[in-house]
Amino acid sequence: MTDVIQNAIDALSLGSLYALLALGVALIFGIMRLLNFAHGQLIVVGGYSLWVLDGLPTPLQILGTVLIVIAFALALELIAFRPLRNADPAVLLVSSFAVAFLMENLALVIFGGRAKGVPLPEWLSDNLVIGSLRVPVLSVVSVIAAAVLLASLAAFLSRTSIGIQMRAAAENFGTARLLGVRANTVIMAAFAISGVLAATASILIIAKGGTVTPGMGTAPVLIAFIAVIIGGLGSLKGAVYGGLLLGILTVVLQVILPLSLRPYRDAFVYGVVLLVLTLRPQGLVVLRSALQRV
Amino acid sequence: MTERSATFTFVMRAIWPVLSLCLILAAIWLIAQSQSLVFQREVTQMMINVVLVVGLYVFAGNSGVLSFGHMCFMAIGAYVTALLTIPEIQKGVLLPDLPGFLADVHLETFPAAIVVGLVCAAFAALIALPIVRVQPLAAALAMFAVLVIVHEVAQEWDAVTRGSRTMIGVPTNTSMNTALLWAVAAIVVAYLYQRSASGLRLRAAREDDFAARAVGINVTRERAIAFVLSGFIIGIGGFLYAQFQGAFTPNDFFIAITFLTIAMLVIGGTKSLAGAVVGAVSVSLLSNFFDSVESGELGPFTVPERPGLSATLLAGFLIGGLILRRNGLMGGREFEWRRPAVLDRWRNRRAVADVDTPRNSG
Numbered sequence: 001m002t003d004v005i006q007n008a009i010d011a012l013s014l015g016s017l018y019a020l021l022a023l024g025v026a027l028i029f030g031i032m033r034l035l036n037f038a039h040g041q042l043i044v045v046g047g048y049s050l051w052v053l054d055g056l057p058t059p060l061q062i063l064g065t066v067l068i069v070i071a072f073a074l075a076l077e078l079i080a081f082r083p084l085r086n087a088d089p090a091v092l093l094v095s096s097f098a099v100a101f102l103m104e105n106l107a108l109v110i111f112g113g114r115a116k117g118v119p120l121p122e123w124l125s126d127n128l129v130i131g132s133l134r135v136p137v138l139s140v141v142s143v144i145a146a147a148v149l150l151a152s153l154a155a156f157l158s159r160t161s162i163g164i165q166m167r168a169a170a171e172n173f174g175t176a177r178l179l180g181v182r183a184n185t186v187i188m189a190a191f192a193i194s195g196v197l198a199a200t201a202s203i204l205i206i207a208k209g210g211t212v213t214p215g216m217g218t219a220p221v222l223i224a225f226i227a228v229i230i231g232g233l234g235s236l237k238g239a240v241y242g243g244l245l246l247g248i249l250t251v252v253l254q255v256i257l258p259l260s261l262r263p264y265r266d267a268f269v270y271g272v273v274l275l276v277l278t279l280r281p282q283g284l285v286v287l288r289s290a291l292q293r294v
Numbered sequence: 295m296t297e298r299s300a301t302f303t304f305v306m307r308a309i310w311p312v313l314s315l316c317l318i319l320a321a322i323w324l325i326a327q328s329q330s331l332v333f334q335r336e337v338t339q340m341m342i343n344v345v346l347v348v349g350l351y352v353f354a355g356n357s358g359v360l361s362f363g364h365m366c367f368m369a370i371g372a373y374v375t376a377l378l379t380i381p382e383i384q385k386g387v388l389l390p391d392l393p394g395f396l397a398d399v400h401l402e403t404f405p406a407a408i409v410v411g412l413v414c415a416a417f418a419a420l421i422a423l424p425i426v427r428v429q430p431l432a433a434a435l436a437m438f439a440v441l442v443i444v445h446e447v448a449q450e451w452d453a454v455t456r457g458s459r460t461m462i463g464v465p466t467n468t469s470m471n472t473a474l475l476w477a478v479a480a481i482v483v484a485y486l487y488q489r490s491a492s493g494l495r496l497r498a499a500r501e502d503d504f505a506a507r508a509v510g511i512n513v514t515r516e517r518a519i520a521f522v523l524s525g526f527i528i529g530i531g532g533f534l535y536a537q538f539q540g541a542f543t544p545n546d547f548f549i550a551i552t553f554l555t556i557a558m559l560v561i562g563g564t565k566s567l568a569g570a571v572v573g574a575v576s577v578s579l580l581s582n583f584f585d586s587v588e589s590g591e592l593g594p595f596t597v598p599e600r601p602g603l604s605a606t607l608l609a610g611f612l613i614g615g616l617i618l619r620r621n622g623l624m625g626g627r628e629f630e631w632r633r634p635a636v637l638d639r640w641r642n643r644r645a646v647a648d649v650d651t652p653r654n655s656g
Contacts, residue, residue: 035431035435080613083617084616084617084620087620088620089430089431090358090360090430090431090434090564091560091616091620093360093431093434094360094556094557094560094612094616095612095613095616095617097362097553097556098553098557098609098612098613098616099609099613101553101605101609102605102606102609102610102613104602104605105602105603105605105606105609106602106606107602108602108605108606109602109603109606113602214602218549222435222438222439222442225435225438226435226439229428229432229435229436233429233431233432263446263450264446264447264450266442266443266446267442267443267446267447270439270440270442270443271443273436273439274421274424274436274439274440275424277424277427277428277432277436278423278424278427281424281427281428281429281432282428282429283432
């Protein structure tokens with residue numbers, strides 16, 4: 001029984017991390033049809049910010065990291081994506097792929113390929129002991145962070161003017177603009193929020209792994225993409241479900257796969273993803289606005 | 295116009311889009327004859343890149359569905375090449391746990407290439423169903439999932455792939471000449487396919503999915519055909535690479551080569567075969583140049599060595615190129631046959647003279 005609860009907690013915390021990642025990607029995609037490959041590099045930026053700002057009091061270190069990541073997210077949109085506004089989704093995807101590759105290699109040029117250790121406060125790596133249960137503090141923090149961010153994002157999207165404009169833009173960008181929604185404002189806001197999400201994910205990932213390398217952004221962004229796709233492209237709710245599902249699937253496979261097959265865990269995860277796509281090509285949550293009309 | 299020159303124009307119109315590309319490659323090959331061995335190796339690698347990018351183009355270019363995972367076929371091609379062509383005795387030492395029939399099999403170079411291509415095509419057919427059915431962006435990333443799976447299997451399956459250790463001992467039969475021949479073959483096959491009924495149907499669907507479906511085109515089937523053919527060609531690319539390097543690891547077929555081939559295709563222009571070839575050639579040249587900058591030689595200058603610099607420059611170039619020319623260098627056009635303008639002018643002048651003369655004398 002203890003094992004089951006232990007694994008459930010693991011699944012939930014991994015799932016909420018994945019949901020955060022997926023949400024950052026889905027938000028941008030919903031508004032400008034850009035699958036932002038560079039989202040993963042924002043996580044790397046977050047990691048190196050933590051490393052550079054090491055020595056400051058923890059709250060300042062985290063605040064600084066979030067601000068730097070937001071600045072990078074906005075710079076990405078201004079420099080790389082704005083000149084390509086309205087381009088074909090495939091062109092946008094390739095350009096974001098190129099941006100990610102550029103940032104990864106720039107980090108390699110600047111910081112070198114060796115992993116940098118980022119010491120974070122010790123209480124993060126402690127365990128909460130409840131009876132026979134040992135719950136890592138980090139898991140609790142992940143779940144709480146994800147829940148808080150999700151709730152505030154939901155409130156932002158439904159209560160504030162700019163949030164409502166963003167939803168309108170995601171539904172139909174052209175019509176929203178005709179009704180007076182400013183394209184640049186909405187897109188900048190989306191990038192800023194994706195920056196916050198990336199910074200949070202980055203802090204959680206660094207807290208778990210303890211080091212930062214130039215190449216560490218690729219795996220998370222791939223997970224985010226897959227989660228967004230199985231959730232249904234363009235749907236924020238779908239992205240959250242997709243992320244949770246992927247996290248749970250990963251932990252479940254880790255537990256049930258026999259030892260000899262365990263190294264292939266990710267292969268199985270992606271195999272299941274391909275299976276889901278075979279059975280439901282549109283993803284789990286199908287948006288009416290995402291369906292093409294003739 | 296005489297009948298002979300009309301026939302000539304007709305033939306040239308039909309074959310020039312291919313012939314021009316082959317001539318470009320042949321010219322580079324000819325120049326390389328008198329160059330250093332290092333340069334010749336770079337040209338060989340360029341020809342292999344042409345095969346890979348043309349393979350990617352057959353699917354991505356004709357269908358308009360990008361793929362971030364086509365290099366999985368290159369990986370499979372390279373590993374199958376190793377299993378088929380490493381001499382048996384050496385194979386016994388390198389891969390002692392190899393399943394029986396794989397341990398005994400050995401093929402000559404050319405049959406091995408064909409078998410490698412067929413294995414990759416079969417693998418493509420196996421995974422085609424989910425890929426060709428989902429919407430284009432999802433397909434691009436579903437292929438990435440396939441690439442991750444293939445990469446992980448290559449990295450963990452010690453008995454067959456030596457895991458993450460380097461696979462060595464592949465006979466190095468890929469010379470500049472054979473690479474050129476395969477590149478030409480890939481170009482010809484790709485062109486024949488895009489002019490075939492199936493290729494034209496797929497290109498119609500690329501331009502307008504709904505209109506194509508409305509006239510009865512089975513988009514899923516046409517995409518699957520292109521997908522399998524591109525798997526075959528990229529598999530051959532993997533074969534050439536394996537027999538060129540002689541040694542490789544799973545990481546040779548992962549993010550870096552995926553990025554490089556996509557950069558080549560997009561810089562050249564995804565929608566035409568000329569774009570694929572021009573992109574592969576120009577980016578290969580550029581990447582070689584950036585590599586030499588990275589390792590610290592810049593013509594007569596030396597700059598400090600900086601790992602990652604070459605890729606950074608290349609990525610910057612790609613972003614700049616995309617912003618300036620969204621549709622690539624070729625902008626989706628092939629090299630079309632036109633009679634040289636000089637010839638036209640000369641012929642016109644003579645025709646005018648022919649008309650004028652009798653009138654004047656009369």
